[in-house]
Amino acid sequence: MVEIDQQQKFQNKIDAEIKIEPKDWMPEAYRKNLIRQISQHAHSEVIGMQPEGNWITRAPSLRRKAILLAKVQDEGGHGLYLYSTAETLGITREEMINALQDGSARYASIFNYPTQTWADVGAIGWLVDGAAIVNQISLQRTSYGPYSRSMVRICKEESFHQRQGYELMLTLSRGSEAQKAMAQDSLNRFYWPSLMMFGPHDTESAHSASSMKWKVKRETNDDLRQKFIDQTAPQIEFLGLQHPDKDLKWNDEKGQFDSGEINWDEFWRVINGDGHCNRQRVQHHINAHKEGAWVREAMASYQQKKKSKAA
Numbered sequence: 001m002v003e004i005d006q007q008q009k010f011q012n013k014i015d016a017e018i019k020i021e022p023k024d025w026m027p028e029a030y031r032k033n034l035i036r037q038i039s040q041h042a043h044s045e046v047i048g049m050q051p052e053g054n055w056i057t058r059a060p061s062l063r064r065k066a067i068l069l070a071k072v073q074d075e076g077g078h079g080l081y082l083y084s085t086a087e088t089l090g091i092t093r094e095e096m097i098n099a100l101q102d103g104s105a106r107y108a109s110i111f112n113y114p115t116q117t118w119a120d121v122g123a124i125g126w127l128v129d130g131a132a133i134v135n136q137i138s139l140q141r142t143s144y145g146p147y148s149r150s151m152v153r154i155c156k157e158e159s160f161h162q163r164q165g166y167e168l169m170l171t172l173s174r175g176s177e178a179q180k181a182m183a184q185d186s187l188n189r190f191y192w193p194s195l196m197m198f199g200p201h202d203t204e205s206a207h208s209a210s211s212m213k214w215k216v217k218r219e220t221n222d223d224l225r226q227k228f229i230d231q232t233a234p235q236i237e238f239l240g241l242q243h244p245d246k247d248l249k250w251n252d253e254k255g256q257f258d259s260g261e262i263n264w265d266e267f268w269r270v271i272n273g274d275g276h277c278n279r280q281r282v283q284h285h286i287n288a289h290k291e292g293a294w295v296r297e298a299m300a301s302y303q304q305k306k307k308s309k310a311a
């Protein structure tokens, strides 16, 4: 009976748009769902440093290198805010890292695609950060206070990332024939995986019903994906590039684009560990984590020393 009362009070708060804070009562399923989503979001930010990091030493100018370095560092920072956010729900950093490394936690499928050319740095900034912003703007209104606040800061930085990516693509598409071809090839390879970032269709989405009820998610996977499709089509046109979706067509009645179908077999294969780079990405994380062990040990012993001095 007490539990039912608490459930009702909790839902009333959600319905009244009052944020849930770490020390508030919350249903166990809400807590677990948040830990799942936020920790996977954090892993995506950190694993997402690898594909672009691959190009830092090969950036074509000092300006491009400075921008790329700053962007990749920002992504690491986003991971840290998000790990801290998840920790407020009672999971440790170590548990989250173990789940990433043993494959029981996911991260965004897009980061299992390789970065083959310099144009991929532009396509990732423009499309991947662009898709992330569409999703994260909506998550600024999520019901869990710490997650909502971390999204506000992250969105500001993602917006710079998106612009630098589009500016890079614009430079290439206004350049030589070879540069334009490189931009087109990159768009062709990253467009569909970017649409997959929004997750399966609403009808196939295991978590959407409860996440929408609890206002963890404020818009559905398909609605957010549609926003991204609609905003990207004119951007592709402005670049003077060919749209990768040959079935894309403006629908006057709906006031939005109709589009071709995503390759869902590919989506499920990649999120279940069999994409081009899954093994490489996780192994790289394991190696970097091992190499950083001495830093964690030094920090832990410094904190221990501070504590015993204070006692």
Ligand code: BYC
Residues within 6 Å of the ligand: 036, 037, 040, 041, 042, 044, 045, 046, 047, 048, 049, 075, 106, 107, 108, 109, 110, 124, 128, 129, 132, 135, 196, 197, 198, 199, 200, 204, 205, 206, 207, 208, 211, 221, 271
């Ligand atoms: N990739 O029930 P559903 C960035 C999984 S990084 C992999 O709809 P949900 C950046 C899903 O986890 C920003 N897995 O799930 C960084 C679930 O499996 P589990 C990344 C996916 O959670 C560096 C199952 O499929 N953004 O910007 O309600 C450089 C069923 O799905 C994917 C975020 O993480 C996927 N694409 O909705 C550049 C946003 N899609 O957990 C840029 C935060 C689905 O039951 N996350 N799955 O094993 C979300 O908004 C939601 O978690 C999603 C999925 C919309 C992604």
